[in-house]
Amino acid sequence: MFIYPKMYRKLKRGPQVILPKDIGIIIAYTGANKQSVCVDAGTGSGWLAVSLASIAHKVYSYDLREDFLEIAKKNKEALGLENLTLKKGDVTKKITEKNVDIVTLDLPGSEKALKNAHKALKKDGSVVGYLPNAEQVKKFVSALNKLKFYDVYTVEVIVRDILVRKEGMRPTNTGLWHTAYLVFARKA
Numbered sequence: 181m182f183i184y185p186k187m188y189r190k191l192k193r194g195p196q197v198i199l200p201k202d203i204g205i206i207i208a209y210t211g212a213n214k215q216s217v218c219v220d221a222g223t224g225s226g227w228l229a230v231s232l233a234s235i236a237h238k239v240y241s242y243d244l245r246e247d248f249l250e251i252a253k254k255n256k257e258a259l260g261l262e263n264l265t266l267k268k269g270d271v272t273k274k275i276t277e278k279n280v281d282i283v284t285l286d287l288p289g290s291e292k293a294l295k296n297a298h299k300a301l302k303k304d305g306s307v308v309g310y311l312p313n314a315e316q317v318k319k320f321v322s323a324l325n326k327l328k329f330y331d332v333y334t335v336e337v338i339v340r341d342i343l344v345r346k347e348g349m350r351p352t353n354t355g356l357w358h359t360a361y362l363v364f365a366r367k368a
């Protein structure tokens with residue numbers, strides 16, 4: 181079993197978190213870096229928010245629920261991150277930030293937040309949908325197409341654990357398979 185780096189071992193979990201296997205591809209495919217300004221929703225336990233904040237210039241993360249924002253606040257403090265702003269709010273109603281580089285969406289009905297994500301993003305900025313079910317992917321991609329996002333790209337990250345032994349080197353019988361589909365797109 182993979183032992184997460186120290187940073188993740190410090191973090192508390194409330195609602196289902198985005199795991200490092202998916203966080204990695206989100207960072208790589210959006211090109212998040214020390215100049216990036218990001219909007220994230222829902223905050224949940226803040227695993228994606230703190231991962232982005234640990235490499236980006238600034239992260240604003242929204243959630244509807246005070247109790248989840250409280251968990252995320254503890255995780256933010258555990259890592260000493262000062263560039264992460266936690267906000268109470270419904271992203272299907274409003275995203276205040278403008279001209280941002282990246283918007284990440286992990287919430288039920290996230291396609292309903294795409295109009296606001298589109299307004300918040302700068303041209304060529306990236307949006308990411310983290311979507312557990314295929315039906316959600318269809319709705320999300322259809323909404324992206326209506327808003328004329330380009331480079332719409334959907335993946336699933338499967339990590340296979342490999343047993344390395346003197347005899348019988350092979351993948352393990354079990355492992356972490358499906359977590360969610362990830363949809364990436366850019367604002368035209």
Ligand SMILES: C[S@@+](CC[C@H](N)C(=O)[O-])C[C@H]1O[C@@H](n2cnc3c(N)ncnc32)[C@H](O)[C@@H]1O
Nearest residue numbers: 197198222224225226227228243244270271287
């Ligand atoms: C699965 S959790 C997010 C986990 C988070 N990405 C992480 O890595 O820890 C989904 C969150 O979305 C929040 N949420 C649901 N609808 C929302 C909305 N319209 N605006 C903001 N947050 C919302 C929920 O309260 C919940 O905390």
